[in-house]
Amino acid sequence: MKHWRPFRFPPLLQVPAAAPGPHGDDAVQLQASVADGFRQGMDAGYREGVAAGEQAGRDAGLAQGLAEGRAQGFEAARREVLAQFDGLAAPLAAAAEAMRRTCEDYQGALREDVVELVAKVARQVIRCELTLKPAQILDLVEETLAALPPVSGEVEVLLNAEECARIRELAPERAARWRLVPDAKLAAGECRVRTAESEADAGCQQRLEACLDKVREQMGAAAPLTAPGGTAGTGAVAEV
Structure with a gap:
């Protein structure tokens, strides 16, 4: 900003009063x-x-x-x-x-493929085990009865017709503990326990589905999978 300095005017000339005369003008x-x-x-x-x-x-x-x-x-x-x-x-x-x-x-489809692979392998193992030892299905019957309230009266065990015949042939003593009823509607490995008070599924399929749900849950919380041949994907399958 420009600075200003005050302007000082010169003093007025003091002229003495002139006497009237020729120099007064x-x-x-x-x-x-x-x-x-x-x-x-x-x-x-x-x-x-x-x-x-x-x-x-x-x-x-x-x-x-x-x-x-x-x-x-x-x-x-x-x-x-x-x-x-x-x-x-x-x-x-x-x-x-x-x-x-x-x-x-892609990750969801890959996980589902792994679960399906596990299910196929598990079904093959179950089928082989029941083929070699069909009486093992009676172990499932015992587990189911143990989980039910105290049973009074006769217990019916509905089985696949072929498995029912083989169990009666290979394990007659255990088969005599309950009333085995062949049911053509039941697939191999499936059975139902029926009492006067209740009825329960003692087959393999519902147990397998519960296990597969656990597998899906664990895989959903695990690290992402990779395509087949990748190290991460191979590790995930091996862990399952």
């Missing part, structure tokens, strides 16, 4: 000239001050306008860049979300 004229000079000095100082003030105001306004213009331009540019970035990022975000869903679907 000169004194009056001199006094008038001094007054005119004073007024001219006042006017010149006023005009100079006004001009200087206007220039200072213009300079200050220009500086403030430039600063505000820069700030507004920066903000407008920032908003425009952000808008362009959002426009470019939206397709990338959609692609990333689609990729994430694809990976989740």
